[in-house]
Amino acid sequence: AQKITQTQPGMFVQEKEAVTLDCTYDTSDPSYGLFWYKQPSSGEMIFLIYQGSYDQQNATEGRYSLNFQKARKSANLVISASQLGDSAMYFCAMRGALSSGGSNYKLTFGKGTLLTVNP
């Protein structure tokens, strides 16, 4: 079974500062993908960044970077230079096999972290 844990229900950050949103995961599958999604108050789900379990380097996409520590099973999202528009719910998700060694995968989400950027 795969599990995603986001321990911060809510986070606050000052505009222009950096913030780290925590995510840990658990899986017995050696091959998996890690994702972060943003859900603003309007409700849509926006893909931010992806990290593969075999990727050697941490993923980056603009102001987003993923701090991937495989041994610790953590995949924290770092947002640099926060903007007011970053205020939203952030979900960490993992795509792993439905069964050990299987070829069917599903995306499992954490419970999310509500980020508020203060002016």
Added chain:
Amino acid sequence: DTAVSQTPKYLVTQMGNDKSIKCEQNLGHDTMYWYKQDSKKFLKIMFSYNNKELIINETVPNRFSPKSPDKAHLNLHINSLELGDSAVYFCASSRGWGRNYGYTFGSGTRLTVV
């Protein structure tokens, strides 16, 4: 053009009614999904179809029945609606079935059962 479109965006209905939510993607993706987001924002997979074949069927009441007429469409029909079915339902699609394929989500359908 909207990549993954769901209709309707809002649905208010009475207990016991039957309703459908439609989903279409124009991305050429092979795999489509339905997720349910509850009042605490938790997202849980319900169904997944790959090239019209049912791949995932999580522990969902039989009152929920997905239908995929072709790989661009995945509709969700709900019979005998209950208060607990109130939630936001998201349709999503992905290019492939592997671990590194992310999802593109629709904008969600907010279902309210009264």
